[in-house]
Amino acid sequence: MKEFIGTGVALVTPFTQHGEVDVASLSQIVEHCIDGGIDYLVVLGTTGEAATLRKHEKRIVADTVIHANAGRLPLVLGVGGNYTAAVIEELQQWDLSSFTAILSVSPYYNKPTQEGIYQHFKAIAGTTEKPIILYNVPSRTGSNMLPETTIRLANECETIVAIKEACGDIDQINELIQKKPNDFLVISGDDPTALATVLAGGAGVISVLGQGLPSEFSKMIDLGLEKNESEAQALHDSLLKTMNLIFKEGNPAGIKAIFELLELGSAEVRLPLVAASTALKNELKTAVSGLTRLTA
DSSP: OGGGSEEEEEOOOOBOTTSSBOHHHHHHHHHHHHHTTOOEEEESSTTTTGGGOOHHHHHHHHHHHHHHHTTSSOEEEEOOOSOHHHHHHHHHHSOOTTOSEEEEEOOOSSOOOHHHHHHHHHHHHTTOOSOEEEEEOHHHHSSOOOHHHHHHHHHHOTTEEEEEEOOOOHHHHHHHHHHSOTTOEEEEOOGGGHHHHHHTTOOEEEESGGGTSHHHHHHHHHHHHTTOHHHHHHHHHHHHHHHHHHTTTOTTHHHHHHHHHTTSSOOOOOTTSOOOOHHHHHHHHHHHHTOOOOOO
16 A cells, blocks of 8 residues: 555644634645645544534535545545444445545444454454555543554455554554564554654654645655655654644644644634634744744
8 A cells, every 4th residue: 555655644624713614724725735745635534523523514524625636645534433333334325436545443432352443343344345544542542452453453354454553652663563464554643753653664654733734744754764864853853842732732723723823724623622722822833933944
């Protein structure tokens, strides 16, 4: 799956001041990412606030991205949940012809065993021919998909081709990279450890900050993939403060505040999330304006 080597971004869903999906801003953000050198786009992930979108709104978001992208970049559709049968049913209701792969999060809240996680993804993999990218994010799901479970799925399920690994534990990531099948991709799902993952042998990142600063972030990952560690590390160091700031008051409040600064969308999010505070917006403004453009 060479399409997923490099920098992908988990797109936000911008909202108008009245709380509706902002189609115009979403189209602008897609163009911003493409112009900045992003390699692929992820639609309806956590950063896209999929949990608070109604069914018809999800279709609006997907259709908007498909239209704006116009076939230029591979698209990944987020379809996940904590009830296996419902995930399979939702997958079967989508027209997946415009998507290269599916991103599916490990079941959250239920706290399944490793066997439960395995059986969940095995069942999903058995119902679609689309490649599947697993998503491990213990800070949100309440359970950690261990390397042995990921590797078991990679070896036994032909359609499971990659994992977005957001455990934040570089030891776990290294173990996964060392033991995985050769053609299975380990993709970082955590901006601050993305470069370390790539330098350890990972395939790239599905980033949050990358959609706001696509040129800088994609250049950092490209340099890492080229094993140009010194230049990649310099970019990482320049971006690290902003990476941390965008998660200070929760995701996607921070990245949406950056889009407001860039005049590409509002900072609006949906309850129970709240928009970034004035203090955070000021911190982000200082951080972003102070970034040295090292990608020329």
